[in-house]
Amino acid sequence: MNKTQSSPPPASLIPMYLFTIIFVLGPLVYLLALSFMRRQGVWDVEAVFTLRNYRLIFEPVYLETFKQSVKLALVSTLAVTLTGYPFGYFMARLGPVWRGRMMFLLIIPFWTSALMRLYGWIIMFRSNGVLDRLLAYLLARLDLRHDPLRLLYSYPAVVTGMIYALLPFMIYSVYASAEKIDRSLVEAARILGAGRLRAFLTVTLPLTMPGLFSGVILTFIPSMGLYFIADILGGNKVVLVGNLIREQVMNVHDLPFAAALSVTLMALTSLLLYMYRLAARTGEIEGLI
Numbered sequence: 001m002n003k004t005q006s007s008p009p010p011a012s013l014i015p016m017y018l019f020t021i022i023f024v025l026g027p028l029v030y031l032l033a034l035s036f037m038r039r040q041g042v043w044d045v046e047a048v049f050t051l052r053n054y055r056l057i058f059e060p061v062y063l064e065t066f067k068q069s070v071k072l073a074l075v076s077t078l079a080v081t082l083t084g085y086p087f088g089y090f091m092a093r094l095g096p097v098w099r100g101r102m103m104f105l106l107i108i109p110f111w112t113s114a115l116m117r118l119y120g121w122i123i124m125f126r127s128n129g130v131l132d133r134l135l136a137y138l139l140a141r142l143d144l145r146h147d148p149l150r151l152l153y154s155y156p157a158v159v160t161g162m163i164y165a166l167l168p169f170m171i172y173s174v175y176a177s178a179e180k181i182d183r184s185l186v187e188a189a190r191i192l193g194a195g196r197l198r199a200f201l202t203v204t205l206p207l208t209m210p211g212l213f214s215g216v217i218l219t220f221i222p223s224m225g226l227y228f229i230a231d232i233l234g235g236n237k238v239v240l241v242g243n244l245i246r247e248q249v250m251n252v253h254d255l256p257f258a259a260a261l262s263v264t265l266m267a268l269t270s271l272l273l274y275m276y277r278l279a280a281r282t283g284e285i286e287g288l289i
Helices: 010-034 052-057 060-092 096-111 114-125 130-141 155-178 183-191 196-223 227-234 243-250 257-280
Strands: 039-040 044-046
Touching: 039 130, 039 155, 039 196, 039 257, 044 257, 060 096, 060 155, 060 196, 060 243, 114 130, 114 155, 114 227, 130 243, 155 196, 155 227, 183 257, 227 243, 243 257
Parallel strands: none
Antiparallel strands: 039 044
């Protein structure tokens, strides 16, 4: 006997619709409308339609901020991919016991605040910090001297912070795809004469592409807006779009321009998600949905 699942009654969906309208759609509509308004006074806004806020984005100083944000996102995503893909792939090939242990170790850092973990990197990167003392000790064994490292408040420090914060998302995305691979397909390729590298490129890599695409999306998009990492590890030397939005809200008090920046960033994010759907031929983010 076939049992058909009936759709939930419309009345039961009302709370979900109300929540979506009030807390998701409402703020987005308000943000979009605010981006076309004009600043007045300190915190006030004048409800006059204008495109000034979007024209202002094309000023060289603001375009340079977007350019720097995209550059940092590309560098961080590339580094996370080169590190996280092998990690996630080989984690999927571990036995159940060690696989669970590795997943547990990856989850442990999320038990503490991201800010606390980033302040730990300050101890690592500062002059006479952990890395500086370790290098001094190694060079002293070779009768060599070195000047104190200046890693803190630099571009490499920000990239390292991005990698540290976003690496688990790439690992879990690749792991979710690699775990589903039918190993018999790889064995069949080997039997037909393909070497390890060719079997990986023709069988394993295509089957794990959805997870790889998901990891790229989950890495590239946040790295453009994680301004607190640039603040803590980069000082004022690395400015992202997120830093610019916060500056416009908290210091300049230009809410319409901050809204225009946010809408532009959301448009770029939506474009990337659409490109992901075309490339992966799916609307799901592998490893999360």
